[in-house]
Amino acid sequence: MKRLPIIAVAVLWSVQALAVEGNAKRGQTLFQNCMACHSLAADKNMTGPSLSGLWGRKAGTVPSFTRYSDALKSSGMVWDDQTLDKWLADPEHTIPGNTMTFRGIADAQQRADVLAYLKQATQPGNAQMAQQMPQMGGMMRTSVPNLKKLDAEDRVQSVGYCKDTYEVTTADGKKHKIWERNLRLKTDSSEDGPTKGAPALVPAGMMGDRADVIFSGPDEIGAFVKSNC
Ligand code: HEC
Known part of the structure; x- marks a missing residue:
């Protein structure tokens, strides 16, 4: 009889520990x-x-990010262990009208793990270290590839258009014929984007039938893409 309370306390304690203790490695x-959507490097x-610098920050206040929803900006949320746990459990209902298209993480232990990792990795200056930590497999891209220095086979010289087909000529002389629904024209004006005048041809999609041509800015699209039947 005497031992019962001790067991009860031990069980309670371990349940509580399970709920709050995250494992940064699993995280x-x-x-x-x-x-795919978030970098840990400042202003990336x-x-x-x-x-970067997430803990203690008011929601919707990274000055360099220009696409916040009004919902997130006016939420009054300040990010800490509790608010982040709530947000990640159910983003849609925590801040209705936000535009993060992510279902959330239902498992409390998994949320604790992600937060344990993020708490370290989001501290200013830690992003570099975080991204160099060993990662499993080759599937994980921490960010988009840099397009400033392109091999000839990836550097676009001209883009012709006839009927339903784009013909993308790259600097190695190859011509790539791509169905118009399978080619996307994009821009990237950031430091990772291509040099002006040297758009990039980037394979896209799992089947190998799609591609992006990424320009340094929208003005270039008209200059490069020409109808030539
Ligand atoms: C498909 C893209 C996408 C995925 C996946 C995604 N997010 Fe987001 N996240 C966004 C967008 C977009 C916003 C801004 C939402 C808004 O303004 O309403 C955002 C906002 C946030 C914010 C608020 C940031 C701030 O400055 O106030 C946090 C924190 C966050 N996400 C964490 C995460 C975490 C952690 C994960 C993974 C478990 C994740 N997100 C997965 C797109 C994504």
Whole structure:
């Protein structure tokens, strides 16, 4: 009889520990779910804002990120262990009307793991280290590839258009014929984007039938793409 309370306390304690203790190593792997949209480097914004310096920051306040929803900006949320846990559990209902297209992480332990990792990795100056940490497999891209220095086979010289087909000529002399629905014309004006006058041909999609041509800015698109039937 005497031992019962001790067991009860021990069980309670371990349940509580499970709920709050995150494993940063497991969290790094789980952060793959975020990496397509979020960088940890300061002011490196992708689909979502950079997460650098996240703890203690008011939601929607990275000055260099220009695509925040009004919902997030006016949420009054300040990011800490509790608010981030709530947000990641159910983004849609935590801040209704936000534009993060991510379902959330239902498992409390997994959220604790991601947050344990993020708490370290989002500290200013830690991003470099975080991204150099060993990663599993070759699937993980921490960010978009830099397009400033391109091999001849990736450097676009001209883009012709006839009927339903784009013909992309690259600097190695090759001509790539691509169905118009399979080619996307994009721009990247950031430091990772291509040099002016040297757009990049980038394979896209899992099947190998799609491609992007990425220009340094929208003005270049008209200059490069010509109808030539
Ligand atoms: C498909 C892209 C996408 C994925 C995946 C994604 N996010 Fe986001 N995230 C966004 C966008 C876009 C916003 C801005 C939303 C808005 O303004 O309403 C955002 C906002 C945030 C914010 C608020 C930032 C701020 O400056 O206030 C945090 C924190 C965040 N995301 C964390 C995460 C984490 C952690 C993951 C992975 C578990 C993740 N996100 C997955 C796109 C994404």
